[in-house]
Amino acid sequence: MPVAIAVTSADLVLPAPDRHTPPAAVLTPPDRIGLEDALAETASLLERHSHVLAVVPPWLPPTTVRRLRTVRAILETDRIALLDVDLPPLGTALLVRQLRQLTVCDFSPGVVAAAARLLSHYVHAGAVLGSVARLDRVDVSLKAHAGSWSPGAQFAVLAHPVPHLARLGRPAAGSGSRGAHGAGGRGRPRTAPAAAGALPEGMPTGPAYATQLTFARGRLASDWVTSALAPAWQVQGVMENPLPADSPAWWGTPKLVEFAAGIPDLSVLYQLVASVRREECRWCGLELIGDRCGFCAAPLHAPPPPAAEGAARPGARTSARTGTAR
Numbered sequence: 001m002p003v004a005i006a007v008t009s010a011d012l013v014l015p016a017p018d019r020h021t022p023p024a025a026v027l028t029p030p031d032r033i034g035l036e037d038a039l040a041e042t043a044s045l046l047e048r049h050s051h052v053l054a055v056v057p058p059w060l061p062p063t064t065v066r067r068l069r070t071v072r073a074i075l076e077t078d079r080i081a082l083l084d085v086d087l088p089p090l091g092t093a094l095l096v097r098q099l100r101q102l103t104v105c106d107f108s109p110g111v112v113a114a115a116a117r118l119l120s121h122y123v124h125a126g127a128v129l130g131s132v133a134r135l136d137r138v139d140v141s142l143k144a145h146a147g148s149w150s151p152g153a154q155f156a157v158l159a160h161p162v163p164h165l166a167r168l169g170r171p172a173a174g175s176g177s178r179g180a181h182g183a184g185g186r187g188r189p190r191t192a193p194a195a196a197g198a199l200p201e202g203m204p205t206g207p208a209y210a211t212q213l214t215f216a217r218g219r220l221a222s223d224w225v226t227s228a229l230a231p232a233w234q235v236q237g238v239m240e241n242p243l244p245a246d247s248p249a250w251w252g253t254p255k256l257v258e259f260a261a262g263i264p265d266l267s268v269l270y271q272l273v274a275s276v277r278r279e280e281c282r283w284c285g286l287e288l289i290g291d292r293c294g295f296c297a298a299p300l301h302a303p304p305p306p307a308a309e310g311a312a313r314p315g316a317r318t319s320a321r322t323g324t325a326r
Helices: 035-048 062-075 089-102 109-120 142-149 225-235 247-249 266-274 306-310
Strands: 004-007 051-054 080-084 124-128 154-160 164-168 213-217 238-240 258-262 278-280 288-289
Touching: 004 035, 004 089, 004 142, 035 062, 051 089, 051 109, 051 247, 062 080, 062 124, 062 213, 080 109, 089 109, 089 124, 089 247, 089 258, 089 266, 109 266, 124 225, 154 225, 225 238, 225 258, 238 266, 247 258, 258 288
Parallel strands: 004 051, 051 080, 213 238
Antiparallel strands: 124 154, 124 258, 154 164, 213 258, 278 288
């Protein structure tokens, strides 16, 4: 049976890039379903799939996280993994789509779960913001804070993988229109023109590999993502999707255009994951890549015993007679 990728909100499910990519399972939030029904919902999902990988970003409501942990504990199953993903909402949705793509490959559930940490390093996630006064995800200078009060101010922010913040120039007349650089239709890919040479001033450094750019509009009139960022990053295509409901809170303002760039090609994703050495989890026995199991969160290597830690401390003396540290 295939592995299921589960999310807690439908706006974290981007359109499938092809007909082979399965949909994600959307778990009903605790404010709309009781514990008994949530148990039945998850049990039914386990009946149809070998394992369930639930993506758990840190910005989820505490009640939702508690519900996920409670359901897993009551079902007493080792077939549910809660994957910690620390990306902005749209970047999380992009990673979810990549994990969905991997489920059709010949990877074991443990490898797919561990691949979430690996692939997150290759996601470039940011936003164009109309204000950074309430942004706490990236270091904001006093000058940038003051600039947020200027009429028409816009900031290019990259939250992952390397934080970046720069103020953009005033938008040109008609920048809010969706003309030649507009989005077209929702979920419909377009090819962005390539650009050569150095990055323009204020432009965050983009990926050094082929990516596709996904963006979502909030309450900000700006085409900077499609007219400037996409050509500078030389992306393979641009796709617009609805803004996730949690994005305004994550970025500290509803005046934003969120974007995320990631590897779209399944063959490249497959080679990336397959190139990492596979190990066996010393705790649950599942196959994994990297340094931590995606199911039980056990580290690949056991921590050193207390005696070895004490002996490794600076200034610790070892008795020649007993071999113990003093």
